[in-house]
Every structure is written in structure tokens, then in C-alpha cells.
Amino acid sequence: MDLNDDAPAVAPEQGGSAAEELAYRLRQQQLTAEFGHFALRTHNTAALLQEATRVCALGLQSKFCKAMEYLPDERQFIVRAGVGWKPGIVGQARTGADLKSPTGYAFRTGEPVISNHLGEETRFRTPAILVEHGVKRAINVLIQGDGRRFGILEVDSPTEGRFTQADLAFMQGFANLLGVALERQQAEEDLRTSQQKTRASETLLQEALAHQEVLTREISHRVKNSLAIVAGLLSMQGRAAADPALRQALDDARARVQTIASVHDRLWRADEIQSVNLAEFMGELCEQLRSSAKPGQTLTCDFAPATVATDQAVPLGLLANELVTNAFKYAYPEGAGDVRISVRPGEAGRLRLTVCDQGAGxxxxxxxxxxxSLGMKLIATLGRQLGGQPEWQGAEPGTRFVLDFLPQPGSNQES
Structure with missing residues (x-):
């Protein structure tokens, strides 16, 4: 899973500015979306759980995270995966599942548990593993797909501070995504076992594939809904902000999050999961950008008849959105003007993304x-994710942005 772990993000409890907190929340949504892609590609449950704990700890900037599976016969939990713990914890440690345990309470009631002051906690007993590791605060959420409850996802921090409702929203959305992915893997495992024992018929295979498609779309649906909620919260905060600069920053962030949601919605509505039709995908994005343009602003598009891997479509769509939006905003201070965007075959099998205007330069x-600028950093990061080197050129008049990138295996292009 390729994540830009050094992206700027400051946890709210660390006293960062509004812009830093905004970057922190956007980073959480990026992690959720990228983990969704990873979950669709992996078929190893242990690897899925381990990656989930790593990414979730990264999202909340905490040292510890663990995924615990409920064992019905033992009526307790076992730590299946985790980060930060001493040797001998993962794969062996157990914890209680009764209502006086925060883990047991979250599992049995389905309600998340936030404990920001474990030393003063009176609702539950503090598990020995947390005391041993000096944990001061914790957050527990249920891992469940559409079927059985798997267990609990828990993030623990040895530092003073507080987990917030926004952190809870990130955790719960992440745990829901993990639950659906685990359910998909269980369905695949059941199919493999059935085939080994009975050489299952073609009908059974088709049913399993159809079930996987439903689960795949469910993952997309949950990611999109999570991002839509964040976009709505940013919109509300923007309207309430008195500072024009902060209001603009929040509106820019809302537009970025909304674009991510739209990109995911388009990708998983397509027939092919591994690749996407470039002209159709970018054409829909252009229509969306045209609808948000100011009077007098036009967008001209030219896209090659090609396909790109879905892992490239997400950063490509976000990069196009950022470049076109910036061009409208800065190239034409008076509001009117034309921006041109194209993706055409380049040299040595590469594709070339070009965005140009005839504005101020x-x-x-x-x-x-x-x-x-957060926008410029985002453009640079997305360019690296595509495997290219962004290049800014003077167009006389105006500005031209060029990025050459190599399509991943599974992509296809026509000259």
C-alpha cells in the first residue's frame, strides 16, 4: 500500500492551526480511501488486519493500535494484529469480553467507547495490557460487515490529550470498511474450500463472483458516504467562519474531498474493477468542473481512447481537478477565460497530461x-504517485503544466 506518510498533518490535540487541523482530517480520508484499494487487492486476512492497524494508527497519530477477534468458545478476545506492542502480544494476548471491559462493551452493545483519561476511568476496568504499555487514552469501535461481528479495532495512545468525535467518525468508517473486506475474504475462502471438496459448479462460482461485486460496490459506497459527510462538515464550518482566508481554505478542502468522493463513485460504477476508460472517466470529471465554473469560464478537453489502472485514475482525477481549479482561480482574475486539458500518448509508451491557459502567467x-501552498504540495504529491515529474512552463501568454507518466500494467492505449 503506497502512502505518503510524511504528508503534513497535525492532530487537533497538539494545538495546530486551523489549516493544520484541516490537513489532518483530509489525511484521514485519504488513508481510508487508499486502504479501501488495498483491501480489494489483498486476499490474505493476516496482511489485511496488520495493514489496517498500521494505517489506523497513522491516521490518529498514535503509537498503538490492535485488531481483536472475538472467540465465542472462550468468550474473550485475542489480539490478531497490531503495531507498537511488545513481543508476545500479537497472536497471543487475550482480553475480557464482559460489559466491564471497554472492548467487551463496544462489542456487545455496538456502541463505540472513548476513554480519554484511563487513569480516572470509572465505567470500565483498564485492561492489563494497556497498563503495561503506559496507555493513557483509548478508542474502541466494532468491526462488522453485513453479517457476523468480527471483533474490535482499538487505537491507544501513551500521550495526554483527547480523542474527538471527528476521530470517532474516522475510526468507525475505517472499521466498517475493514468489516466488509473481511467478509469478502471469508466468502472467497468459503468458495475455495467448497471447490477443493466438491469441485463446485459454474453456477456456484458465478454466485460467488456476484457476491464479491456486491461487496466491492459496498466498500465504494461506504468510502463515498464517509467522504460526503466530511465535505458537508467542511461546508458548514466554512459558512460559519468569519475569516475570509479560512473560509476560502475550507471551501477548497470541501471541493477536494467532494472530488475524491466523485472519483470513487465513478470508478466502482464501471464494469471493470482493475481499469477505467480514460476518455469517459475524465469526460465526466470535466462536466463536473464545468458545472462549478464561473460565468465566462470555459473548459476544453481532449482525451485519448485509452484505459488506465484504477490505482492511477484516483490521483489523475484529483490532479486534474486541482490544476483546472487553480487555473480558473489564478490565471483569470477577472473571471472569464478558457482552460485546456488533455491526456494524449507520449513517447516510450507514456501518457502526457497537459493543462494550459492564456492568462496572467x-x-x-x-x-x-x-x-x-497546500495546493502546490498536493500537485507535487499526486504527480509522484503517478510516477512522473511535474513541469511548469510559460505558454506566452499563460501557463502550461505537463506531466508524463507510464500507465501501470493492465492499462491500454491506442495511438
């Missing part, structure tokens, strides 16, 4: 590598 001292 680049400032004389422009240096993309030294820019502190």
Missing part, C-alpha cells in the same frame, strides 16, 4: 518546489 520568482 507564472510570477517571475515562481518555484514550485519551494512553494508552501
Amino acid at each position: 507564472l510570477p517571475p520568482d515562481f518555484n514550485a518546489a519551494q512553494s508552501k
